[in-house]
Structures are given as structure tokens and as C-alpha cells.
Amino acid sequence: MIASATLRTASRFHARLAALLLAPLLAWAGPVQAETEPEALVxxxxxxxxxxMADKDFFELPKFIRGAKGIYIVPQLVKGGFIIGAEGGTGVFLARGxxxxxxxxxxxxxxxxxxxLQIGGExxxxxxxxxxxxxxDAILSSEFKLGADASISVGPMGRGVEASRTTDFTSDIYAFSKSVGLFGGGALEGAKIFERTSxxxxxxxxxxxPKNIVIDRKFTNTQADGLRELLP
Incomplete structure (x- = not known):
């Protein structure tokens, strides 16, 4: 009994000591800051x-990126509707120097x-x-319409661009997409891409x-270094 009490006392002492030692470090580190909206998008x-790029169904994607002049990544493009459909999402655009x-x-x-004829959600x-x-150049303009200002090829879900189009690079833009859900009808052609100034x-x-960020490179943010280094 005495030994058990002594052990409990020693344990409480060590816990208090650890708390006292860690307190200045935690205070110095300050509270963890949540990501802002643009940081979360990056x-x-x-x-x-x-x-x-790690998905075997998109094995051609790294090859396309290696030959690319630019890349526009939309982490979440939401689409839904009944008869009248709409889709939208915000992403990031990078250009190769x-x-x-x-x-x-x-x-x-x-x-x-x-x-x-549209029904569902995706x-x-x-x-x-x-x-x-x-x-x-088109995406850097004030408003860019897919299919009108630049040709686009959209591959089927789960296989990126169709095999017949993987070697000629005849389109200005190739879209690789991974979907969750079911949606019938509609296409990316005619979709507009516009700058998010805020x-x-x-x-x-x-x-x-966009021009002085991606072309002139007058601005930078180290939070994006992980994304830039990941791209082939």
C-alpha cells in the first residue's frame, strides 16, 4: 500500500513537472492558425x-504535365441540377517558366x-x-471560355484522356477528372474560367x-512550394 501511494505521488509529481516545462514552449509556439481559404485551396x-498521379488509371497524367505550358487544378468541381444544371468550383492556375x-x-x-436532359449530382x-x-494566354485574359478560346479534350472518368489522343497533343487543353456520384448530360465545353481577385x-x-503572379512572378508565397515541387 505504501509503495503504491509512493508511486502515485511520484507519477503526479512528474506529470506536474512535465506540464511546467512544456508550458513556456506551448506559449511561445502560440495557437495553431487555421488555413485561410486560398491556403486551403492550394x-x-x-x-x-x-x-x-499516383492512381494507375491516370498513368498518362505525369507525361502530359511534363509537356505542359500550364496547369489549372480544381480540387472540387460541384455539379447538380434537374433540367437546369449548373457547375462550379475554384482552383489554382500555374504556368511553366x-x-x-x-x-x-x-x-x-x-x-x-x-x-x-440532366438529373443527378456529382x-x-x-x-x-x-x-x-x-x-x-486565354486563361490570362479577363474571361476565358473552354472550347471557344482554346480547344479541350475531356477523357472518360477513370482513364484520363482517351488512348487515341495520348500521343498527338492536338488539343490546347486536356482535362483529367475523377468523379463521385452520377450525372447525365452536360459538358465542360462552354464553361467560363475567371479570375478570383479577392x-x-x-x-x-x-x-x-494573375499575370504578375504567374508570368512576371512579382509575388510569391512559400505555402505553395509543396505544390510547385510536386509538379513534374
């Missing part, structure tokens, strides 16, 4: 690319609406691989524009 974009390195990300939103991870300077300002500083 994190999710990195996870999306990592997942798709002349030295082969990837730029810091600029924030863009994709939005589309359509009327037709959530997609989409990676748009931009293969031409024309596509990069997110660019929040992530960098007032005055940050």
Missing part, C-alpha cells in the same frame, strides 16, 4: 494532383450553366493540362494579378 490542389520551373499559383473559378477533382501558349489579394497582396 493544399487541396496539391493533394488532388498527388492522388491522380522558360527555365522549366512552375510559377506561384493564381486563383480562378470555373462556372457553367446548361439547360437540357463532385469531381479536375486537372486541366494546358499544352499551348494559346491556352495560357483570393489573389488575400494570398499575396493588394494589386496581385
Amino acid at each position: 493544399t487541396e490542389a496539391r493533394l488532388t494532383v498527388d492522388r491522380l 522558360t527555365d522549366g520551373s512552375w510559377s506561384p499559383p493564381a486563383f480562378y473559378t470555373l462556372g457553367a450553366g446548361s439547360i437540357g 463532385v469531381k477533382e479536375v486537372v486541366f493540362v494546358l499544352m499551348s501558349d494559346k491556352a495560357v 483570393l489573389n489579394h488575400e494570398y499575396y497582396a493588394l494589386g496581385a494579378t
Whole structure:
């Protein structure tokens, strides 16, 4: 009994001592800061690319990225509707420099609406691989329409781009997507991509524009280094 009491006393003493020693360290570290909206988008974009490149169904994706001029990653493209459908999602756009390195990300939103025989709901991870300077210039314009300002090929779910199109790179943009859910009808052609000014300002500083982020590289944020280093 005496031995047990002594052990309990010693245990409480050590616990208090550990708490006293750790308290200054915890106070110095400060509270853990939650990610801002643009920071969370960059994190999710990195996870999306990592997942798709590791998926055997998307074995061609790294090859396309290695030959790309730019990349637009939408971690969550949500689509749903009955007769009148709509889809949208915000993501990040990066351009490859002349030295082969990837730029810091600029924030863009994709939005589309359509009327037709549509029913269901779907959530997609989409990676748009931009293969031409024309596509990069188009996305840097004030408003970019897929299929009109640059040609796009959309591969079937689970296999990326169709095998017949994997070697010619004839389209300006190739879309690799992974879907959850079921949706009939609609297409990405005609969808518009436009700059998210507020997110660019929040992530960098007032005055940050897609051009001076991805082309001139006047702004940077080390939080995006993991995404940039992941891209082939």
C-alpha cells in the first residue's frame, strides 16, 4: 500500500513537472492558425494532383504535365441540377517558366450553366493540362471560355484522356477528372474560367494579378512550394 501511494505521488509529481516545462514552449509556439481559404485551396490542389498521379488509371497524367505550358487544378468541381444544371468550383492556375520551373499559383473559378436532359449530382477533382501558349494566354485574359478560346479534350472518368489522343497533343487543353456520384448530360465545353481577385489579394497582396503572379512572378508565397515541387 505504501509503495503504491509512493508511486502515485511520484507519477503526479512528474506529470506536474512535465506540464511546467512544456508550458513556456506551448506559449511561445502560440495557437495553431487555421488555413485561410486560398491556403486551403492550394493544399487541396496539391493533394488532388498527388492522388491522380499516383492512381494507375491516370498513368498518362505525369507525361502530359511534363509537356505542359500550364496547369489549372480544381480540387472540387460541384455539379447538380434537374433540367437546369449548373457547375462550379475554384482552383489554382500555374504556368511553366522558360527555365522549366512552375510559377506561384493564381486563383480562378470555373462556372457553367446548361439547360437540357440532366438529373443527378456529382463532385469531381479536375486537372486541366494546358499544352499551348494559346491556352495560357486565354486563361490570362479577363474571361476565358473552354472550347471557344482554346480547344479541350475531356477523357472518360477513370482513364484520363482517351488512348487515341495520348500521343498527338492536338488539343490546347486536356482535362483529367475523377468523379463521385452520377450525372447525365452536360459538358465542360462552354464553361467560363475567371479570375478570383479577392483570393489573389488575400494570398499575396493588394494589386496581385494573375499575370504578375504567374508570368512576371512579382509575388510569391512559400505555402505553395509543396505544390510547385510536386509538379513534374
